[in-house]
Every structure is written in C-alpha cells, then in structure tokens.
Amino acid sequence: MSVCLWMAGIRRRVLVHSPRCFLSGVAPFSKQLLLPWGARQLPGWSRLFLDTACQGNFVHVIAKNCQRGQKHQKKPSRLGPPESSWQERLADVVTPLWRLSYEEQLKPVINGYRNKSTFSVNRGPDGNPKTVGYYLGTWRDGNVVCVQSSHLKNIPEKHNQVAQYYEVFLRQSPLEPCLLFHEGGHWRELTVRTNHQGHTMAIVTFHPQELSQEELCVQKEAIKEFFLRGPGAVCDLTSLYFQESTMTRCSHQQSPYQLLFGEPYIFEGLLGLKIRISPDAFFQVNTAGAEMLYQTVGELSGVNANTILLDICCGTGAIGLSLAQHASQVLGIELVEQAVEDARWTAAFNGITNCEFHAGRAEKILPWLLKSKEGVQPVVAVVNPPRAGLHHRVVQAIRNCRAIRTLVFVSCKLHGETTRNITELCCPPDSAKKLLGEPFVLRQAVPVDLFPHTAHCELALLCTR
Numbered sequence: 498m499s500v501c502l503w504m505a506g507i508r509r510r511v512l513v514h515s516p517r518c519f520l521s522g523v524a525p526f527s528k529q530l531l532l533p534w535g536a537r538q539l540p541g542w543s544r545l546f547l548d549t550a551c552q553g554n555f556v557h558v559i560a561k562n563c564q565r566g567q568k569h570q571k572k573p574s575r576l577g578p579p580e581s582s583w584q585e586r587l588a589d590v591v592t593p594l595w596r597l598s599y600e601e602q603l604k605p606v607i608n609g610y611r612n613k614s615t616f617s618v619n620r621g622p623d624g625n626p627k628t629v630g631y632y633l634g635t636w637r638d639g640n641v642v643c644v645q646s647s648h649l650k651n652i653p654e655k656h657n658q659v660a661q662y663y664e665v666f667l668r669q670s671p672l673e674p675c676l677l678f679h680e681g682g683h684w685r686e687l688t689v690r691t692n693h694q695g696h697t698m699a700i701v702t703f704h705p706q707e708l709s710q711e712e713l714c715v716q717k718e719a720i721k722e723f724f725l726r727g728p729g730a731v732c733d734l735t736s737l738y739f740q741e742s743t744m745t746r747c748s749h750q751q752s753p754y755q756l757l758f759g760e761p762y763i764f765e766g767l768l769g770l771k772i773r774i775s776p777d778a779f780f781q782v783n784t785a786g787a788e789m790l791y792q793t794v795g796e797l798s799g800v801n802a803n804t805i806l807l808d809i810c811c812g813t814g815a816i817g818l819s820l821a822q823h824a825s826q827v828l829g830i831e832l833v834e835q836a837v838e839d840a841r842w843t844a845a846f847n848g849i850t851n852c853e854f855h856a857g858r859a860e861k862i863l864p865w866l867l868k869s870k871e872g873v874q875p876v877v878a879v880v881n882p883p884r885a886g887l888h889h890r891v892v893q894a895i896r897n898c899r900a901i902r903t904l905v906f907v908s909c910k911l912h913g914e915t916t917r918n919i920t921e922l923c924c925p926p927d928s929a930k931k932l933l934g935e936p937f938v939l940r941q942a943v944p945v946d947l948f949p950h951t952a953h954c955e956l957a958l959l960c961t962r
C-alpha cells in the first residue's frame with residue numbers, strides 16, 4: 498500500500514520518496530497517531546486490513562500550482578485602470594507565477610492559510626475582560642485566560658486585524674462581554690472569513706440577555722457604524738453579520754444570522770468552480786489544501802461516467818461538485834439548509850446539471866435515497882462527517898447497499914465515534930447490529946495536511962469490497 502502526504506498549498510507538483518514507514522510510527526513528519534487504531538489487532542478482521550493499514554513506506558509530497566496565502570489579502574486597487582502594462586497583465590493570466598523564482602514556486606504555503614478563524618472574548622493575562630483571542634487553560638480548573646493571537650502562524654493578518662478592532666470596539670462599548678452565560682454580559686465570539694480575493698466577512702455573536710428590541714437595535718447600529726465609518730473601517734469588511742445567541746452554538750434556524758451591511762455571501766474559487774458560502778455553512782479552512790484533498794478523493798474513488806457519486810455530509814457540496822464532470826450523477830446530503838442552498842446555487846452558476854442536493858439528516862435521507870438507486874448503477878460513496886462521526890443508521894445503510902463497492906471516508910478526527918464507524922464498516926457481518934452486507938476492506942490511507950503548524954491532519958481512507 499502507498500501512504501501519501503499531500504502538503505496543503507504547495508504551488509507545484511513534486512514527488513518526494515522517503516524510505517521511512519509512516520503508519521508504523523516512524524513518521525517522517527510530525528502528524529503521528531493519524532490511525533491510532535492502525536496497529537491494533539481486532540478480532541475477526543481480515544489480514545488484508547491490518548497489512549494495508551500498517552505498511553506504508555513512502556511519502557508523496559504533491560504540490561499545487563497556485564498562488565495563495567497572505568499575498569491575496571492585499572486590498573484590491575480602486576484606482577481605475579490597472580498600473581500594469583498589457584504585457585504584464587497577459588503574463589499574470591497565462592503564467593501567474595512568473596514574478597516568483599522557481600524555488601519560491603515550489604514552496605508550500607504553510608503560514609496564514611486559514612480562511613476562517615473564530616475568536617473568543619474573555620479575561621486577558623492582564624485581567625481585562627474585554628480581550629479578544631484564544632483560550633489557554635480549562636474551565637474545569639478555573640484558569641482560563643484569553644490571549645491575543647497575532648503571533649500564531651496559521652492565522653492570516655486580516656483575521657487578526659479584525660479581531661484587534663473588535664477588541665477596540667468592545668473596550669469603548671458600555672456593554673459588558675459575556676464571559677459566563679449565567680453571569681450576564683453580551684459581547685461574545687467573533688468569526689472572520691476571508692477568500693482568495695481578500696473579501697472579508699465578520700460575524701459577531703451577542704447574548705441578548707434581557708435587552709429590548711430597541712436596545713438591541715442600538716448595539717447593532719453601534720457595531721455597524723464602527724466597522725463601516727468608524728475606526729474599524731480600515732478592516733474594509735465586505736460584510737458584517739450579527740447573531741443573537743443564548744447557546745454555545747446556534748444554527749441559522751435557531752437564531753438567524755442578521756446581515757448588518759454588505760454582501761450576504763462569500764465566494765471562493767476552488768478547482769475552477771466559484772463556490773458560494775453562507776455564514777452558517779461549513780467550508781474547509783484551508784482552501785488550497787481542500788483542493789488537494791478533493792483531488793485525492795477523486796483519485797481514490799475511481800468515479801467514472803457509469804457511477805453515481807454519493808456525497809454524504811456534503812456541506813456546500815464542494816466534493817461532489819468538483820467531481821461531477823467525472824460522474825453520471827452526484828447526490829449530496831447535508832444537514833444545514835443554507836449550505837444546501839449554496840450547493841444548488843454553485844451547481845447552477847457553474848452550469849453543473851447532474852447534481853441533486855438533499856437537506857436533512859443523512860440517517861433519515863440516505864436509506865430511502867439508496868433504495869431508489871439500488872440496482873440502477875454502481876454507487877461510489879464519499880463520507881466526510883463532523884467530528885461526532887456518522888450516525889449508525891448511515892453506516893448500516895452503506896454497509897447493506899450492494900451497489901456501493903467503493904467508499905472514501907474523509908476525517909480530520911479518527912477517534913471515538915469515527916473509529917467505531919470504520920470498525921462497523923469493515924467488521925464481519927453482525928446481524929445483531931444489522932450489519933449484513935459484505936465487509937469493506939481498508940485499502941489505502943492518504944493524509945492531507947490541511948493544518949500546518951498543528952497536530953491535525955485530514956485523512957482520506959479508501960475502502961472497497
């Protein structure tokens with residue numbers, strides 16, 4: 498078996514062969530424990546599974562010809578005609594990397610790669626409760642401190658800039674921050690999303706406590722003015738959202754995202770597609786890395802003109818949409834309605850006509866969807882569940898559908914429920930658990946590094962039967 502590492506954001510495709518064994522623990526890079534269960538003997542499991550999970554012995558570093566990262570966070574010129582000559586403009590279109598040395602072109606983009614950051618509000622090291630940053634410590638130990646993040650390598654300058662101005666706003670606001678729900682206070686998290694064009698969406702979460710509608714309007718107007726015409730205008734936000742939230746997380750259905758100004762969506766270019774992203778929708782935090790991940794998924798899945806591609810937990814539909822041209826049909830299932838609307842918009846905008854997206858819980862939709870497709874065509878399933886893993890009914894439906902011979906399981910957290918999912922997809926038939934179909938066999942595991950400078954990594958697992 499080959500085990501490949503795809504480094505996110507690298508500008509060109511290169512192959513590096515390493516004689517080291519990755520999954521047996523002598524990792525040639527720091528993302529260890531990707532398959533914590535990889536070397537464990539499970540009763541009744543096929544020898545093939547264990548062999549394939551443990552015998553990786555070379556690393557592919559596959560790079561991508563693209564120019565991303567902080568360079569794109571420059572404010573777009575508003576000076577009318579561009580200063581470049583026609584020749585330069587043509588070179589920018591045909592050979593966009595011509596300004597960089599070839600060594601530069603080969604370098605991975607490992608800094609400032611995040612397109613989304615969520616900042617908390619709490620007491621800083623100096624005791625100021627209006628500090629915007631990331632938590633250190635634990636609630637259990639009562640030693641939580643909020644630390645500004647401008648030195649963190651994975652966060653782009655723009656995100657830190659918006660966070661710093663949010664802190665300026667909070668410190669001049671007469672309202673208190675909400676540190677603990679039961680202690681009152683209002684100002685909460687800030688989420689910043691950016692795209693390759695430097696467009697910036699900010700989302701402020703606010704606990705309304707006992708405020709009246711009029712008092713809420715005053716606060717919304719204050720933060721809008723601050724970022725539109727006040728000191729925060731330097732952030733040049735493309736849009737500002739406000740969400741009243743009395744829970745840790747609220748969906749748009751539970752408490753709508755209120756647009757205070759600007760564009761309702763942010764758009765990202767991905768594998769030649771223009772993707773629409775709503776404030777509530779999931780999108781991989783490293784766009785260049787996501788392109789590599791989806792290309793990997795496409796290659797592993799072997800999807801072709803004769804196959805139906807099932808994209809389970811599809812978010813904005815990026816996996817299915819990027820592979821639609823190779824498949825006979827794409828069927829996407831996603832819980833968040835706004836994300837499904839984004840997927841439909843993206844399909845229509847990009848002229849993709851063979852995709853269907855269903856809004857709702859995969860555990861409800863998948864069984865009837867598979868029933869309607871059983872026996873029609875081979876089905877390739879791609880699952881990319883949240884950290885909590887797949888519902889057992891989804892596992893049962895996949896396992897018991899004979900048309901699915903190939904499954905690509907994508908996860909950034911192979912622990913807990915996700916490990917159980919893989920176990921149940923690959924274990925011998927178990928009638929008590931209604932796992933009746935032939936077991937899948939894990940053939941290949943491909944880590945894709947979407948999160949440089951962290952211990953996290955996406956892993957694409959190819960299972961066939």
Ligand SMILES: C[S@@+](CC[C@H](N)C(=O)[O-])C[C@H]1O[C@@H](n2cnc3c(N)ncnc32)[C@H](O)[C@@H]1O
Nearest residue numbers: 779781810811812831832833858859881882883
């Ligand atoms: C890790 S994201 C993957 C999104 C997408 N595949 C991508 O690459 O952008 C997981 C997605 O699963 C969705 N989700 C969570 N629970 C779900 C469920 N029970 N049924 C369907 N989708 C669900 C989330 O809303 C989220 O969009």
